[in-house]
Amino acid sequence: SQQGEEDPQALSIQEGENATMNCSYKTSINNLQWYRQNSGRGLVHLILIRSNEREKHSGRLRVTLDTSKKSSSLLITASRAADTASYFCATVRNDYKLSFGAGTTVTVRA
Amino acid sequence: DTGVSQNPRHKITKRGQNVTFRCDPISEHNRLYWYRQTLGQGPEFLTYFQNEAQLEKSRLLSDRFSAERPKGSFSTLEIQRTEQGDSAMYLCASSLPGKQGYEQYFGPGTRLTVT
Numbered sequence: 001s002q003q004g005e006e007d008p009q010a011l012s013i014q015e016g017e018n019a020t021m022n023c024s025y026k027t028s029i030n031n032l033q034w035y036r037q038n039s040g041r042g043l044v045h046l047i048l049i050r051s052n053e054r055e056k057h058s059g060r061l062r063v064t065l066d067t068s069k070k071s072s073s074l075l076i077t078a079s080r081a082a083d084t085a086s087y088f089c090a091t092v093r094n095d096y097k098l099s100f101g102a103g104t105t106v107t108v109r110a
Numbered sequence: 111d112t113g114v115s116q117n118p119r120h121k122i123t124k125r126g127q128n129v130t131f132r133c134d135p136i137s138e139h140n141r142l143y144w145y146r147q148t149l150g151q152g153p154e155f156l157t158y159f160q161n162e163a164q165l166e167k168s169r170l171l172s173d174r175f176s177a178e179r180p181k182g183s184f185s186t187l188e189i190q191r192t193e194q195g196d197s198a199m200y201l202c203a204s205s206l207p208g209k210q211g212y213e214q215y216f217g218p219g220t221r222l223t224v225t
Contacts, residue, residue: 004152031212042112042201042216043153088152092212096141096205097166100152 004089004101012107019076021104023089024069030092032065034074037086037103046074046087079108112136114217116202122223123192130188131220135204142185143214144177145201146170153201159185192224 004025013019023032031050035043049056049065049072056063062075076083086105090098113136123129135142140161145153156175157167161182171177174192179185189196199221203214 033213035216040199040221042114042218043203044112045213045215048213090152096143096158096207096212097155098143098145098153098203098212098214099155102150102152 004091004099006087006089006101006104008104009102010105010107012109013079014109015079015081017079019079019083019106019108021074021087021106023072023074023101025072025089025091025099025101026070027091027093029067030094032063032072033090033092033098034061034063034072035088035090035100037088039085043088076106079106081108081110084108112215112217114202114204114215116200116217116220118220119218120221120223122225125194125224126191128188128190129192129222130186131200131202131222133185133187133202133204133217135184135202136206136215137183139204139206139215140182141205141207142179143203143205144185144187145203147199147201147219148197156187189222192222194224197222197224 007022033048034046060077086103088103090100115134142159144156147153159179174190177187199219201219203216205214
């Protein structure tokens with residue numbers, strides 16, 4: 001069974017706009033990670049946020065974590081066509097196993 | 111390219127046949143994971159190795175599935191008597207816990223189609 005659920009399932013935006021997607025999960029976690037997957041390819045790690053952190057930035061990415069609500073959000077600013085991909089949140093309860101949600105498919109229109 | 115390679119990239123097989131996939135992790139990574147991903151879903155954990163020891167197997171891994179990691183280097187995942195429900199993308203990942211935290215590096219996957 002999958003731990004996380006992403007919302008929305010799909011998102012279509014114009015190039016230059018911001019994209020926000022949310023992830024909710026069910027159990028306590030050690031950390032939460034976001035991954036990107038281009039069509040038919042492997043996953044690429046984007047960012048990791050630990051359970052004692054509330055916000056983290058990496059380039060055009062901003063991740064927040066609210067452990068009281070068991071939720072996280074990923075914001076991509078100034079989107080580009082190359083950001084078109086599926087984005088997955090994954091929670092880690094112990095020190096190894098990733099539990100993924102079903103993902104958000106983002107389409108950036110030129 | 112994350113440095114994790116998987117072969118073959120695609121495999122088409124007939125129901126009932128056996129298939130074997132290979133994963134070569136990043137050389138210094140002592141942990142290796144197998145996940146399965148079906149269309150429209152996120153990856154689901156199958157099994158995990160630390161060095162050559164297989165430490166956990168998911169309930170998804172029926173007795174038709176077996177994974178090995180001899181000498182703690184590359185790993186193989188074998189599916190015996192394949193069924194149409196085995197059609198999926200099989201992903202391998204590796205990690206080196208410590209300074210990098212729990213970040214996992216994924217290979218490109220092997221897409222299995224069972225006809």
